Amino acid sequence: MSERGSGERYWRSLEDLGDDPRFAEIAAREFPSLLPELADPRTRRTFLKLMGASMALAGLTACRWPEERILPFAKRPEGRVPGTPERYATAMELGGVARGLLVTSYDGRPIKIEGNPDHPGSAGATDSIAQAAILELFDPDRSRHPSQRVGGAHERRERADYESHIKGRIAALAGRGRGLAVLGEASSSPSLARMQGRLLRRFPALRWYEYEPVTRDNERLGADIALGAPLRTHLDLSSADVIVAFDADLLTGHPDALRHAREFAARRRADDGAMNRLHAVESAFSVTGAMADHRHAASSAAVAAFAGQLAAFVLGPLGELPRGLAQALARTEGRATAPFVEELADELRAHRGRGVVVAGPGQPPEVHALVHLMNDRLGNVNRTVHYTEDPGPTRPSHEAAIGELAEAIRSGEVETLVILGGNPVFDAPADVDFAGALGRLADSVHLSLYRNETSNACAWHVPRAHFLETWGDARAWDGTISIVQPLIEPLWGGVSPIELLSLLGDGEPAPGHDLVRETARGYLGRGGFESAWASALHDGLVEGSRLPRLPARPDPSRVARRVADWWPPVTPSETAGLEIVFLPDPKLHDGRFANNGWLQELPEPMTKMAWDNALLVGKATADEHGLRSHETAVVSVGEREIEAPVFVMPGQADGSLAIWLGQGRSVCGRVGDGVGADAYRLRTSGAMHRAVGASVRPTGKRHELATTQDHFAIDLLGLEETQRRRPELLREATLGEYREHPDFVRHRAHTPELHELWKPVEYDGYKWGMSIDLTACTGCSACVVACQAENNIPVVGKVEVIKGREMHWIRVDRYFKGEPDAPEVAFQPVTCHHCENAPCEQVCPVAATLHSEEGLNQMVYNRCIGTRYCSNNCPYKVRRFNFWNNQKATTDLEALRHNPEVTVRSRGVMEKCSYCVQRIEAARTLAKREDRRIADGDVTPACAQACPTQAIVFGDLNDRGSRVARAHASQRSYAMLEELKVKPRTRYLAKLRNPATDGGGDEHGGHA
Amino acid sequence: MTTPPPQRAYYQVPDQDPSRRARLVLGYDDFSSVNDAVARIVERPRPGAGWYVGFAVSSALLLVLGAMVTYLVTTGVGVWGVNQPSGWGFAIINFVWWVGIGHAGTLISAILFLFRQQWRTSINRAAEAMTIFAVICAGVFPGIHVGRVWFAYWMFPLPNQMAMWPQFRSPLLWDVFAVSTYFLVSAMFWYMGMIPDLAMLRDRARTRGRQIAYGLLSLGWVGSSRQWHRYEVAYLLLAALATPLVLSVHSVVSFDFAVSQLPGWHTTILPPYFVAGAIFSGFAMVVTLLVPARQFFGLKELITVRHLENMCKIILATGSMVGYSYAIEFFISWYSGNLTEAFVFVNRAFGPYSAAYWLMVTCNVVVPQLFWFRICRRNMLVMLLVCMLVNVGMWLERFVIVVTSLHRDFLPSSWGMYYPTWVDILTYLGSFGLFFFLFMLFCRYAPFIAVAEIKTVMPLAHAHPPEESHG
Amino acid sequence: MGDPRTAAAGSGRLVGLLAEYESVDPLLAACRAVRDAGYARWDSMTPFPVHGVDRAMGIRRTILPKLVFVGGLTGALGGLAMQWWMNAVDYPVVISGKPLFSLPAQIPIIFELTILLSALTAFGGMLALNGLPRLYNPLFRSVRFQRVTNDRFYVFVEADDPRFDAERTRKLLEATGCVALEEIRDVEE
Secondary structure: OOOOOHHHHHHHHHHHHHHOHHHHHHHHOOHHHHHHHHHOOOHHHHHHHHHHHHHHHHHHHOOOOOOOOOOOOOOOOOOOOOOOOEEEEEEEEEOOEEEEEEEEEEOOEEEEEEEOOOOOOOOOOOOHHHHOHHHHHOOOOOOOOOEEEEOOEEEEOOHHHHHHHHHHHHHHOOOOOOOEEEEEOOOOOHHHHHHHHHHHHHOOOOEEEEOOOOOOHHHHHHHHHHHOOOOEEEEOHHHOOEEEEEOOOOOOOOOOHHHHHHHHHHOOOOOOOOOOEEEEEEOOOOHHHHHOOEEEEOOHHHHHHHHHHHHHHHHOOOOOOOHHHHHHHHOOOOOOOOHHHHHHHHHHHHOOOOEEEEEOOOOOHHHHHHHHHHHHHOOOEOOOEEEEOOOOOOOOOHHHHHHHHHHHHHOOOOOEEEEEOOOHHHHOOHHHOHHHHHHHOOEEEEEEOOOOHHHHHOOEEEEEOOOOOOOEEEEOOOOOEEEEOOOOOOOOOOEOHHHHHHHHHHOOOOOHHHHHHHHHHHHHOOOOHHHHHHHHHHHOOOOOOOOOEOOOOOOHHHHHHHHHHHOOOOOOEOOOEEEEEEEEEOOOEOOOOOOOHHHHHOOOOOOOEEOOOOEEEOHHHHHHHOOOOOEEEEEEEOOEEEEEEEEEOOOOOOOEEEEEEOOOOOOOOOOOOOOOOOHHHHOEOOEOOEEEEEEEEEEEEEOOOEEOOOOOOOOHHHHHHHHHHHHHHOOEEEHHHHHHOOOHHHHHOOOOOOOOOOOOOOOOOOOEEEEEEOOOOOOOOHHHHHHHHHOOOOOOOHHHHHHOOOOOOOEEEEEEEOOOOOOEEEEEEEOOOOOOOOHHHHOOOOOOEEEOOOOOEEEOOOOOOOOOHHHHHOOOOOOEEOOOOOOOOOOHHHHOOOOOOOOOOOOOOEEOOOOOHHHHHHHHHHHHHOOOOOOOOOOOOHHHHHOOOOOEEEEEOOOOOOHHHHHHHOOOEEOOOHHHOOOOOEEEEOEEEOOOOOOOOOOOOOOO | OOOOOHHHOOOOOOOOOOOOOOOOOOOOOOHHHHHHHHHHHHHOOOOOHHHHHHHHHHHHHHHHHHHHHHHHHHHOHHHOOOOOOOOOOHHHHHHHHHHHHOOHHHHHHHHHHHOOOHHHHHOHHHHHHHHHHHHHHHHHHHHHHOOOHHHHHHHOOOOOOOOOOOOOOOHHHHHHHHHHHHHHHHHHHHHHHHHHHHHHHHHHOOOHHHHHHHHHHOOOOOOEHHHHHHHHHHHHHHHHHHHHHHHHHHHHHHHHHHOOOOOOOOOOOHHHHHHHHHHHHHHHHHHHHHHHHHHHOOOOOOOOHHHHHHHHHHHHHHHHHHHHHHHHHHHHHHHOOOHHHHHHHHHHHHOOOHHHHHHHHHHHHHHHHHHHOHHHHHOHHHHHHHHHHHHHHHHHHHHHHHHHHHHOOOOHHHOOOOOOOHHHHHHHHHHHHHHHHHHHHHHHHOOOOOHHHHHHOOHHHOOOOHHHOOO | OOOOOOOOEOOOOEEEEEEEEOOHHHHHHHHHHHHHOOOOOEEEEOOOOOOOHHHHHOOOOOOHHHHHHHHHHHHHHHHHHHHHHHHHHHOOOEOOOOOOOOHHHHHHHHHHHHHHHHHHHHHHHHHHHOOOOOOOOHHHHOOHHHHHHOOOEEEEEEOOOOOOOHHHHHHHHHHOOOOEEEEEEOOOO
């Protein structure tokens, strides 16, 4: 990170912390005297607080080598074994949908997040955002105390201050609570709903608004049109043979993406010789588009048009095309209907009940309505498509809500506004001018994890408790209720939304724990509540709380009417100008994670871009407007304009620009401040997902983007060579080819016969190996963050990434193939291959890297002197060097998230993937205790554990039956750069594609 | 002197003799004048202004080196331009370059001595000094280029509390042994050669300080014939040992690359190629230093045009070998049928670093061809220019080998570029400071020319038939 | 050069007689004379190694080469043993799946150590056999002798040679046509 002096800032706030009487008292006393407190059942949480503080205080005196104090358990609390990790189930709510998690806690410190295997939405997998939540918890930039605006600036206040202030307001309010309004984030929390209900009963005049910048309201509205109710659509990809996605990123950009990815990948492995087929029609290149067998790049509007045409082809022959609709779709304004649409229709009809048509949140409600109609007529409903109630069916759309609120404030109907989380000042539609409205308001309270743009605009700021610090509950996409249980006491005394609401409603803050239990009594049933509660906590979910599936039939005539009014969509043209599509940032979501170094530095799967957002432009459009990558351009829609760096993205639809929302934060923190461009300033209500009539002009100003692949612009020579090597490095075939030549991998590269020059070392104990299935890998990059969290991998910052010094132990290589306007994409995760003849070892002068008797290529950090020779000699270039003291910027607070099982590397030392050797050792201990061999599945590296598609498999190659041994035995299995005879322990399973036009394909296994 | 006997013919025949063998020592007919010529440099109360200027500049650069190294050690290797995939950069390039330069001295001394090439006598001292200083400069870089300088000593097989030993399969370790051996042997060879001349300075010394200093350094040498006898045997042995050593050192340095499996590094031609290149650059540096030196210190009669011309011939020869290596590398990369290998070389010539490549070819292969012409071999200015260009070219050669091989290896996904930082550049310049600082001191305080040896090639040094002798 | 009979350096015990010559030829003659006279403890000093003086003085070939050979052998075997012991015995680890000990990888270091120890022996041996460093030498007391590193040649016969007799030795040397003759005396005790 650029700011290395961050330590100082931390100390200052520590003094603040020191002022906290409770803390002062704690810190004043010597630790032994705290033992009674440690005997308390909530020890693990109290304990952390003390430890964090003490380490921090020690740090005050000694910066370089903080003095650490040992904290002995004189009386060990029941069931506490110091130094052994414990796992607790909890959940993280994002955009109103819960992700089921399992958090590893070490002596009271949560250090690692995994997916909850029992959770329907997770099945043990996680996405990068959930993985990075640990970093957010220990972020030194989190808000640490309440504050009140005095004049321009905010002044520090105590908890009692805002509590008394709120009590005062409540008392002052007219009995019905006129003038009081609450702005909440999208939430599916039963407790929150209950509190909301109670509040509304107490103050009938209270206005409740809900706003979420990254909204899926179009799905609700579409369902409303077609089905008469804003039902929620659920896809069952495990039984889908044909999937047609219109601007829908099912695999990463959907609340249920983890389940989608798992089910989708399960149908790709072609073990039974069959595969599903994915068609993607989209404007910006998404992960789903990358995985598609056929991808059609089209502007977002054209996508809608194609959807309409598909509907015509699908419904027409079924004789079920309502007249209005038929007439509407006939008026295609001479737009030639692409042949592929007709083929799609045939294919869908051929797979009645085994197909899925789905549209993305960016598509207008009418398209969603048509999709519902198609799925219904194709017999997919109740087979591959299901409907359930949507939580909060009656609420207005987020877009409308925020507008109404701003209006209400301007008209003076709202005097007191309580904002529960969120950051509307930053992310509300530009035309609403929420900041302006908020400015008029004398009394506003903002509950927030960070002091952000909105906090500064509010009269009061209240620190919010992180979800790992507080009690709560939330529903998964399928409605399953999860209990959010804390792993640690609030570090900075924050409160949760429900706690704040209880203060608002009852005038007295109730502890979240009680509130959640109270709610739980509702759905856990009176009988045997305690045991039900205990098991709910243990499992992390409430059995059978899934939302019931509802039968629903679309009403063709209503769909026809609406579509007729809307049709045809305005597509980019000379007259209409360009279209610009607003996408949630794949890493920062709506921008709330902008201060998360792990996410900022994570290379986005498609662009491989870290630390920025950019204007994504297709080749043709770029040439037409003279746009060049790594230079900025000014985009304007109407009178609004922003300047953003340009990234020329292969496969981006012509005439369509795309940009991620969420970057360009101004009040964020040491990581996120001033990174990227703020696209919200272009986004207005009515054009929440897509604006037409955009124009763009290059400025010629240089803006270096940090891309971790093609670090520097690659010349033609290099590009040609890349294309020549790709088929050997990343072997793939179409399903047809695979059926014809099951051994195709061996013919992709011409490997000379390899002979032994000496007697090879034999490994007759365990023989660890890994297999990565390129067919299953979606490139989502959750593994990268999982690895970063597990192995204490530092964040190096944008400048260093540009220099090519990123530290990630696992990277996901992305290769393009074919024409730049319609390329095929394949992903290849690369990490240390643990070669048996490791080239890195023989060149190390001090034997700092060597082989274990189980065949691990080990790195001995203490022995490394940093010649970097090993890295030069590594053909996979997976070794990472600490060019600086990368831990220098790590405050003692952040250090608490470090995995104690993994050394923190010093400056000048080489590091690399260890196959998560610490997990192997943990499993060994366990197995020894049970006096048995380590069984298959006992050891799962962080990357494999996070992987939503189970693409990564790890285990003992000497165990014939192990998954990895079977994978290595597969016909698709190959070793990259086999010809070097380094004997890598990591092998790949070749990628399979399933194009409709499967004519055997060319030498490289692509399709025409 | 009538009808000189054949065995002492060559050093007496005048310049215009068809056999083109100029006298090695011009203008001096007695021994003491040689003494004076050399000792004068040392004994002048104050050297010329030129020396002071040169000394000041080199000291300044030496300070720069110190500053850069301090900055590096306190901050981290990150201050350099190295990255993934280019783990090596200027440090290694400079190391190889300096070691290469450090080859001429010992070569001139040892090999020419073995071949009884007596024209070496008046240049070998300076050349050896240059060798030693160049090796010192070279030694700086491997030391500081590691990530944890304070542990660099782990490369030596020293007993330690970790009970760990070095890993002897690593070419880097071979390097450590080769370079340190080379330094020690060259230093002994140089010092041993100086002992009689230091004694000469001792005997001429008039100030107490000089008497003590040179007295200690000359170890009490009295030039007794019994001493001379063992001295000559030892000198011969050292020469015989140094010769294979010279050839081995740069071969070992080339192993750093040849033994790896990186395309562009992993080639068997590297050892001979490197040795030729080393001699090439070494001789170029000797000429670069001697041409001005003989000017400043008025040693034109001792370092004659013939000496320089001979060196130009060697430069031409080795330069051609280097050129041949460039050509054969390309041929083999194509002939091997290994596409990855082939790409490296195409990438060298036509990739992002092509400029460096073609400049290298120009400096190392094209320019030295001037030495086919006698006029160029005898013109100081041309000589100086060519030799400087050769040194530039040889630096570029190491740049091309190190960087172009690293920046694009097996996986295109991990390709990158290497750009040096200001620290890289100043460190390199600083190493010149170190070199010239030492060389200036040498010029000022040490016998610049091997006086005793010169005397052996003078007519007087040889016994005459008794009847010709006069008292 | 003045009168041969003058200037005795020092005033203490007589160390020996120093005869000075202007060129190589009389020196060689003198050497033959002294050699034939059967003296053992004597030497000749010259500014540079004079061709043929060895034979003229009857100097036997030095054993230095044999010492150097032993040194080189030690280096070779030592290098081999060191690498074998360190990598295959005392600290054996699997490196790149290679055998713990394989000669090819050890050769460069064996070679370097061979050269290093040989060179050290040659240099050290030369000094030792020559009795260097010897910072005090009565000859240094002679002003005349300072030309030994310049242009004069000397024969020095030590006084503690069994055949040494101040008069006879003086005569012998005078007969060799020296340009000067000088008694070298040590300091007063």
